[in-house]
Amino acid sequence: MAVTAPAAPGTLGRLATVTPENLRRRYRRDRLMIGLLVVATTVVLVPLLIIVWYVVSNGISAVLTADFYTQDLGSPARALQGRPTGLGHTILGTMVVDGLALLIAVPIGVGAGIMLSEYPDHPLNPVLRILNDTLNGMPAILKGLLAFSLIVKPMGTFSGFSGAVALAFVMLPILARATEGVLRIIPWSIREAGLALGLPRWRVVLNTVLPAARVGVVTGILIAFARAAGEAAPLLFTSFGNNFFSSTPLRYLMGPVDTLPARLYSLAISPYKEWHAMGWGAGVILLVLVIVTFVGTRIVTRARHTTDL
Amino acid sequence: MDRTLTASELIRRPTHPIYRRLGDRVFQVVVVTLGLSIIALALLLAEVLLVEGWEPLRRFGFFGFLTGTTWDPVRGVFGTWPFIVGTLITAVASLALSFLPAIGVAIFSAEYAPRWLASIIDTIVDLLAAVPSVVVGIWGIFVLVPLMQNHVYLPVYYWAFENAPGLLPVLGPPAGYNLVTATIVLALMIVPYTTALARDAIRLVPRSQREAARALGATRWEVMRMAVLPYARGAIVAGAILSFGRAIGETMAVAMLIGNSNTLPFTFFGPAATMPSVIVNEFREAVEDLHLASLMTVGFYLFLISLTVNLIAAWLQRKLAVGGRAL
Numbered sequence: 001m002a003v004t005a006p007a008a009p010g011t012l013g014r015l016a017t018v019t020p021e022n023l024r025r026r027y028r029r030d031r032l033m034i035g036l037l038v039v040a041t042t043v044v045l046v047p048l049l050i051i052v053w054y055v056v057s058n059g060i061s062a063v064l065t066a067d068f069y070t071q072d073l074g075s076p077a078r079a080l081q082g083r084p085t086g087l088g089h090t091i092l093g094t095m096v097v098d099g100l101a102l103l104i105a106v107p108i109g110v111g112a113g114i115m116l117s118e119y120p121d122h123p124l125n126p127v128l129r130i131l132n133d134t135l136n137g138m139p140a141i142l143k144g145l146l147a148f149s150l151i152v153k154p155m156g157t158f159s160g161f162s163g164a165v166a167l168a169f170v171m172l173p174i175l176a177r178a179t180e181g182v183l184r185i186i187p188w189s190i191r192e193a194g195l196a197l198g199l200p201r202w203r204v205v206l207n208t209v210l211p212a213a214r215v216g217v218v219t220g221i222l223i224a225f226a227r228a229a230g231e232a233a234p235l236l237f238t239s240f241g242n243n244f245f246s247s248t249p250l251r252y253l254m255g256p257v258d259t260l261p262a263r264l265y266s267l268a269i270s271p272y273k274e275w276h277a278m279g280w281g282a283g284v285i286l287l288v289l290v291i292v293t294f295v296g297t298r299i300v301t302r303a304r305h306t307t308d309l
Numbered sequence: 310m311d312r313t314l315t316a317s318e319l320i321r322r323p324t325h326p327i328y329r330r331l332g333d334r335v336f337q338v339v340v341v342t343l344g345l346s347i348i349a350l351a352l353l354l355a356e357v358l359l360v361e362g363w364e365p366l367r368r369f370g371f372f373g374f375l376t377g378t379t380w381d382p383v384r385g386v387f388g389t390w391p392f393i394v395g396t397l398i399t400a401v402a403s404l405a406l407s408f409l410p411a412i413g414v415a416i417f418s419a420e421y422a423p424r425w426l427a428s429i430i431d432t433i434v435d436l437l438a439a440v441p442s443v444v445v446g447i448w449g450i451f452v453l454v455p456l457m458q459n460h461v462y463l464p465v466y467y468w469a470f471e472n473a474p475g476l477l478p479v480l481g482p483p484a485g486y487n488l489v490t491a492t493i494v495l496a497l498m499i500v501p502y503t504t505a506l507a508r509d510a511i512r513l514v515p516r517s518q519r520e521a522a523r524a525l526g527a528t529r530w531e532v533m534r535m536a537v538l539p540y541a542r543g544a545i546v547a548g549a550i551l552s553f554g555r556a557i558g559e560t561m562a563v564a565m566l567i568g569n570s571n572t573l574p575f576t577f578f579g580p581a582a583t584m585p586s587v588i589v590n591e592f593r594e595a596v597e598d599l600h601l602a603s604l605m606t607v608g609f610y611l612f613l614i615s616l617t618v619n620l621i622a623a624w625l626q627r628k629l630a631v632g633g634r635a636l
Binding site for chain 1: 330332333335336337339340341342343344345346347348350351352353354357358361407409410411412413414416417418421430432433434435436437439440441442443444445446447448450451452497500501504528529530531533551554557558559560561565585588589592593605608611612615616618619620622623
């Protein structure tokens, strides 16, 4: 006969009633759920891997030519007539804009992270935390509109500088959050040890806390970079785009400049087959950039696990 | 800084009060200024969008612009309702499409998969979350759109044409760039995000919860359903809402695939538009001041919607977290 416990409320009650049929049904459901979970995992991961595979297989031929890195794009006629054309100016522009964005964003983001973690009693911290999360949740395109209004309009021209500022807006909240997170897990005893030695607070932060959290800060920077490097929306109306190498280095900052995500967009929606091939190529470079950055974070994090812990 | 000082060096070093007091003061001022600049930035974002988009608001009114169904740059009449509808439809549909599979992957990786497999799945998911929007967009244009066009949109349309003509106005002309394509791509893009947040929430459930359920004789799935999922519920739902916020703001892939139509009603197979997509597609071509300002106003409404969604997610995280556990 079945072993029955007093009727328990809710789902737990079913566990208490153990009959052979009941057990069999429960085991069958258990196996069914495993099957469903495996199916769900396949359904999610396979299409996403297919995207990556398509991009690589379509773009690899463009990426393997030297022209792709040394030539600029020029007019569509150049590609249609088979003259050498490439995305050299785009790659250069991307390096300028992304690099400058990092230069702007890292000090501010890390500084805000230090404020959140090292001055926990500061009255503005709750406000900063909320607004930082808000900023992080804002669509990147709005940050592009902000950079357009703040910089492009007064300057009167689209520029690499404004693009860098827009990307910095994307990076900032990620950096502040990540920095706060990693500084927080540094034990207070380390700070107290520094203070006990007579170090002023700022030396404690700069010489003990930050070095101890170095790996985490670098990881945060890499994540912020990977996030911003793929953004096209804020760049479309800040750095705009350019089909040629700029004539002087200063023009990369003060004039319209090409970036990989924005160029990929305009190549993809262009009517020329030759440009589509280059668009796939730009996709490959972007993917490689993201993957390298990502692997970088994995390597630094792993290094920490083997040395520090 | 220069180099790390050893303890004995520090003790012997005579420190000047200026070095201590002034150094601390300066450092704090610098750090707080940097923090303040983020606060200023967030406020500036709202302020700039409002100021730049003030003219349409003044002309059509806050609710007039919100509910205006006409977007006609030629006549100079602007209303954001079609884009709000497009944004909400694509975001809700893509979340509905991706939520259960995403939770499935999270459960599988956190609870069922052996360690090596879980770490592979986690790596792939994290990596896919970082794939740029434009890259997904170009795949959509050259692979997904032709595929869907030939194997779904046209067959369904022809079928409806012969068997259910009543459906035709709902389906719309089978353009490859449409609401359905955009929704599918959006779903693919937010899946890794939802998965990662749900997975972390499930991993945070204490072992004792699982052991208690197991001790009662629960099967593996029952452990999940009775002990783990209820515990992680708050964080999972909050994660889904954050993904929803992502879907609302997702710009490039949608702009490349939704077909861009400014007029309601949107149909399944016909072109549509979302708030970010209309900004991207029209901003560079907007010559008239009112048109440009109206796009800024659309940005302002997008700001308000994103803000609401994010605040709801934050509130849910606090409200539904078990035992005040904040994620």
